[in-house]
Amino acid sequence: MPELPEVETICRGLTSSILKQKIAAVVMRHFKLRHPIPKNLSKILAGQSIQKITRRGKYILLKTKIGTLIIHLGMSGNLQIKPKNHLIAKHEHVNIVFTNNLSLCYIDPRRFGTILWTAENPLEHRLLKNLGPEPFAKNFTADYLFNTAKSRHCSIKQFIMNSNIVAGIGNIYANEALFAAKINPLQKANKISLSRYQKLVKEIKKILKHAIKHGGTTIKNHIDSSGKKGSFQNKLKVYGKYNQLCPNCKTKLTHTKLGQRATVFCSNCQK
Structure with a gap:
């Protein structure tokens, strides 16, 4: 399972590729991950831009003006940036396509990851609100x-x-x-x-x-x-x-x- 350094590395890579980029479409091939993906996610995200990319524990947070996409990679998941018209890989379940012709691809053989949406404060989401302090935070002593x-x-x-x-x-x-x-x-x-x-x-x-x-x-x-x-x-x-x-x-x-x-x-x- 990806741990803090792996998730942080992915967040930094995403920041250099899709920060401030506008979402053109969302393609979902499988809704059933550890938690079901919201079926209206395509409608929610279309036209939104990624305003901020952060991490909380092992969760990746993609923030837009109207809410936050919460992603956990589970045991075998990864996020890759590929050209819009790339060859779809085996176990590639979700693509978030941007207007700059890049695609954020969620690939997960075991499908034990999570892709959820919240319009509220993501840090108060049921999966995040009880997490302990970050290892680099001042209160981790x-x-x-x-x-x-x-x-x-x-x-x-x-x-x-x-x-x-x-x-x-x-x-x-x-x-x-x-x-x-x-x-x-x-x-x-x-x-x-x-x-x-x-x-x-x-x-x-x-x-x-x-x-x-x-x-x-x-x-x-x-x-x-x-x-x-x-x-x-x-x-x-x-x-x-x-x-x-x-x-x-x-x-x-x-x-x-x-x-x-x-x-x-x-x-x-x-x-």
């Missing part, structure tokens, strides 16, 4: 995590992957941040000291910024809006490194599952 964790009994990895605690951190970057902070992912969130949370917050911000710089992580599906793969997979220290050695101490990395998600860590370095 060690104090915030430390105090929030006091009433939590889950592991630290599950804690930081909870979008109601902090928005946008998925499995890849949770593994990497905890390794960089030298925190065992199995450790209970309410047992971690404030000083260790300070280190963790610092590493989360650092790793996410580094991943954005490299266009995100491409393991299977992620590509940016121009079709280019990310390269941060070449910088990963532990994620996906089953049966390999710790890059710091050369101890064999431990592989387990937390909440059905693959978890890799060094039992020697991470306490």
Whole structure:
């Protein structure tokens, strides 16, 4: 699933291609995604211009004067900018065609993504209103995590992957941040000291910024809006490194599952 760096990379690509562009038409081939696409979306969007492109957690927000298109890429979705008369790809479900002859294409083999419309404040939408702070926001601090964790009994990895605690951190970057902070992912969130949370917050911000710089992580599906793969997979220290050695101490990395998600860590370095 695309995480914060991948979604941020896509938003930046879209901004350079379709910001301020006028929508000529919307073509929908499948309405049934994770949530049904509004059947009147073509009528709503025709003639509107994209005024602003932002991100909230893993959600992409395309703002117009009359409302906001909310997009989530699910497990396998991507958004690509192609010429208006391009060859339609397999699993290409939606095209937003602009008057500059570009088309924003939503492609999703598993159809687990979301394309919704709201005329209200998108941050108050039911899918967004309970999201935690952004990792780069001023209110995402060690104090915030430390105090929030006091009433939590889950592991630290599950804690930081909870979008109601902090928005946008998925499995890849949770593994990497905890390794960089030298925190065992199995450790209970309410047992971690404030000083260790300070280190963790610092590493989360650092790793996410580094991943954005490299266009995100491409393991299977992620590509940016121009079709280019990310390269941060070449910088990963532990994620996906089953049966390999710790890059710091050369101890064999431990592989387990937390909440059905693959978890890799060094039992020697991470306490």
